[in-house]
Amino acid sequence: MESIAVVLILLLTVVVSGWVSRALPVPIPRPLVQIALGGLVGLAADLRVDLNPEVFFLLFLPPLLFLDGWRIPKEEMLRDAGTILELALGLVVFTVLGVGLFIHWLVPAMPLPVAFALAAVLSPTDPIAVTSIAARVPIPKRLMHILEGESLLNDASGLVCLRFAVAAMMTGAFSLYDAALSFLWVALGGIGVGLLVTLAVTRAKTWIARRIGEEAGTQIVVSLLIPFGSYLLAEHLHCSGILAAVAAGVTMSFAEARGPAAASTRMQRATVWDTIQFVANGIIFVLLGEQLPGILGRAAETVELTGHHEPIWLVGYVVAINLALAALRFAWVWVSLRFFLFRANLRGVVVQRPSGRLLIATSLAGVRGAITLAGILTLPLALSDGEPFPARDLAILLAMGVIILSLVTASIGLPLLLRGLEMPPEPGHADEEDRARVAAAEAAIRAVERAEHGLAEGRADAYLYVEAAGRVMDYYRARIDRRTGDGAADGLARRSEAAERAMLLAALRAERATIQDLVRRRRIGTETAARLMREVDLLELRYDG
The missing domain is CATH 1.20.1530.20 (Na+/H+ antiporter like fold)
Structure with missing residues (x-):
């Protein structure tokens, strides 16, 4: 005790x-x-x-x-x-x-x-x-x-x-x-x-x-x-x-x-x-x-x-x-x-x-x-002879x-x-982060297209998946146009249909895979990757609940 x-x-x-x-x-x-x-x-x-x-x-x-x-x-x-x-x-x-x-x-x-x-x-x-x-x-x-x-x-x-x-x-x-x-x-x-x-x-x-x-x-x-x-x-x-x-x-x-x-x-x-x-x-x-x-x-x-x-x-x-x-x-x-x-x-x-x-x-x-x-x-x-260590x-x-x-x-x-010390300029990560966001968004669009064909085929409610895929891809295309993103799906409709959630999860997994690939190929740094991965994780937890 x-x-x-x-x-x-x-x-x-x-x-x-x-x-x-x-x-x-x-x-x-x-x-x-x-x-x-x-x-x-x-x-x-x-x-x-x-x-x-x-x-x-x-x-x-x-x-x-x-x-x-x-x-x-x-x-x-x-x-x-x-x-x-x-x-x-x-x-x-x-x-x-x-x-x-x-x-x-x-x-x-x-x-x-x-x-x-x-x-x-x-x-x-x-x-x-x-x-x-x-x-x-x-x-x-x-x-x-x-x-x-x-x-x-x-x-x-x-x-x-x-x-x-x-x-x-x-x-x-x-x-x-x-x-x-x-x-x-x-x-x-x-x-x-x-x-x-x-x-x-x-x-x-x-x-x-x-x-x-x-x-x-x-x-x-x-x-x-x-x-x-x-x-x-x-x-x-x-x-x-x-x-x-x-x-x-x-x-x-x-x-x-x-x-x-x-x-x-x-x-x-x-x-x-x-x-x-x-x-x-x-x-x-x-x-x-x-x-x-x-x-x-x-x-x-x-x-x-x-x-x-x-x-x-x-x-x-x-x-x-x-x-x-x-x-x-x-x-x-x-x-x-x-x-x-x-x-x-x-x-x-x-x-x-x-x-x-x-x-x-x-x-x-x-x-x-x-x-x-x-x-x-x-x-x-x-010591070895039993004497105290000096x-x-x-x-x-x-x-x-x-x-x-x-x-x-x-x-x-x-x-x-x-305090007040002027340091030599350090290389920023903004451009690196923009490139990673664009690459991830492009991978997400391709994943949504594949998911749309796979999930909508042969279903009576296929139009729901087509509409959901369109909304998700529009969001990612807008992100590419801005060449940056804030990590929040503000452009997505706040609807909880299974179709839209499935499309978004497919896109997020593609984003994650692309970010990890960029890290392995040393195209982006670990700090940038950690920040982007956290954004993807938060969104996935939100929509995969």
């Missing part, structure tokens, strides 16, 4: 955090509100949740990473693949080495492998926190896509570095050759597992649905099980469960274009996943706040490891580490930009140089969050301090840096 009560309290706290963050006159990111409320719950209710790192990883990370991989715009990610890989791989290694050495210099009592382990869990970023921070001062779309893509990949690289740092501390040995081979297996194996599991599951459920029908509840549960299955199988094979969940999400978006679910299933599934995302992210930050009172209560003992006696020194360490993280990130981004401009000049391509404010904003956007919290809690309690409490306290300070810094700095 106590465990159930704890879960209910955490859920209630997440709900209250949403109310509080919207009611505050000053825009404060929801993660900060959730941390504060979690701290209050920990103090008022004397609530103590023993976080098992393996359970924590399994419950929260697979679904969140799966959803990120599923929903991230693939075209934007591929367009900026070079930049994303530089940040997700190169910057992580650069951060682990630079910040690890800096932490060891700053706190000599922390062994170098532990300092590298702390730097490894601080290297992954949390785009969800950045999105919350930028709610009232939106981050440029392209920058946000880069940050999202970076976070999907740097989680795995940071945690792999953490694994090797802990192994070096436990065994006292480190092999760069073995580490490189292990990294390849962990990364490629994780991606392969996520890809294969998702393809196998989606094809199996499509095969079953075609033969015995589709049930929305079953389809939703299957989508929930895919990230957990991918994660567990990858971990069993000693691969990256994190990358498996991400790869499963990316694969899911492509598999959905080939094995379409019913409109009702897609609508219900989107709502379920939105709820899971809200709850899981909220609980993570509430748990972070709930853990703070206990950790701060040991601050006086922990600070003695550093050779000082006043806990205020820990605040200084947290500030210094945050500055080091931002400085290294800024240096990496600046050098990468210079290299990019140099290559563009060699090719004779004129590229608009980003402003300095945007570079600083990119550095501040490296907010730490759930992966950092989960990763630092995986530090072992003891500086474990200090590493946890510093990691949590960095999470909170990075959130506060970004919530103050990003709005100031981005």
